[in-house]
Amino acid sequence: GAGVSQSPSNKVTEKGKDVELRCDPISGHTALYWYRQSLGQGLEFLIYFQGNSAPDKSGLPSDRFSAERTGGSVSTLTIQRTQQEDSAVYLCASSLALYQETQYFGPGTRLLVL
């Protein structure tokens, strides 16, 4: 079956513009995560969705970042008024919403803010 897919694979934007990153999780996975990997850093947790529950937004770095998950499947991460420090690889993962379940990652979107 298909894995987690993300689009676009690469995005170059100008400082101050808004960007939208998309994630298609594995079918049947009710949990969805967004992470960010900046240069030389580990994977930084951003946000977690589980079914119809309120998302865990504790990792979002500022109010310029938001995410939604429509119909319990596809998710969009939006960054408004992008800054150069937003440049990173944005990774999406999904899992069965079971305790200590393996997360399956997409290939990521590489964002460059000029």
Next chain:
Amino acid sequence: DQQVKQNSPSLSVQEGRISILNCDYTNSMFDYFLWYKKYPAEGPTFLISISSIKDKNEDGRFTVFLNKSAKHLSLHIVPSQPGDSAVYFCAASEAGTYKYIFGTGTRLKVLA
């Protein structure tokens, strides 16, 4: 404050020898640990995990050791192969949570 630390950013090992990747953590509430492997331009893929009720878990060439008193875990790869060359991340989670905290990764290079 980095709760999961991988202090070696890189490691080079000869093919056929053992690779040992280390990870330290500070949160005593962590009870589940994983290792992920990441190739360039790909997402991380799950490698092996260990629960805090164990001190060792083995899967083929990969073994993870957990020392709870030292808050330290390690991944052993033996024998190392050139295809093992990748970045390895350790991750940890607290009981009852779905959130994993990742380390900064160690780049392993296996020399043929």
